[in-house]
Amino acid sequence: MTSMDLSQYITISGALGAEPQISAPKGNPPAELVFQDLAEGDGTAALSSSTLTVHYKLLTWSDGKIADSSWTSGNPATFPLANVVKGWQEGLPGMKVGGRRLLIVPPSLGYGSADYGPIKGNETLVFVVDLIDVK
Template sequence: MELLLPILLVIAVFFIFRTLQKNKQHAALNKAAGKEFLEKNRNKEGIIETSSGLQYEILAKEEEGATPSATSKVKVHYHGTLIDGRVFDSSVERGEAIEFGLNQVIKGWTEGLQLMSKGDKFRFFIPAELAYGDGSVAIIPAGSTLIFEVELIDFD
């Protein structure tokens, strides 16, 4: 009985290590696919790339106006997909806009929404480094490049 606990701990550590290794492998594959996607995407008409690697496309632009800051609270509608087109989250599909602080979300959102004015609609192409990095979140695999269509409804 005294040996059971150490044996269980060794088994648990082994499985945790194995899971982390698989995550690293998946992240590397997803990052490579994302890099290839972004390299092709940057050459498409209308795509703008920032110095951080965030790419965006302006889908609808209202008159120039105030833009949110990195600490603003925003209200948005969004539709998020992976580069293969699979939807992982969508306030549009739920039929309800969402509010949050820009300092509470992934770096790609914080940077991208600061480029927008009320009423604008952009499509963001967010490399893994500006999203969840090597981590996986819910149904978003580790190392994923993310695509979001975002409409900025309001901010303060």
């Protein structure tokens, strides 16, 4: 996992805590898991063993479409970090409550070669995650 400036690929706008606006990705996606802290939190840091409460937005790289968003339902998601895609398991530990992180997740750490709802197999995933709580 690499931390880097991802503005060459994608642009995120919107205030922390509000639903982010995500531009369509440009060029070829990174081959590995990469992340950028868009806002650093100052609360408790997530651990691989933590249960997290987050707001998130998911965009698919190939077509730039929104595939899922907790902001749409108005309800944040709560889950044990061990129960989600490997890209989150590897990309969210160390993130602090109150932060916003952009993750670009390769297919091998996302849903792999299988279709998953509206997400086609071998899709690179773009997540913007606001960390609300860690337990």
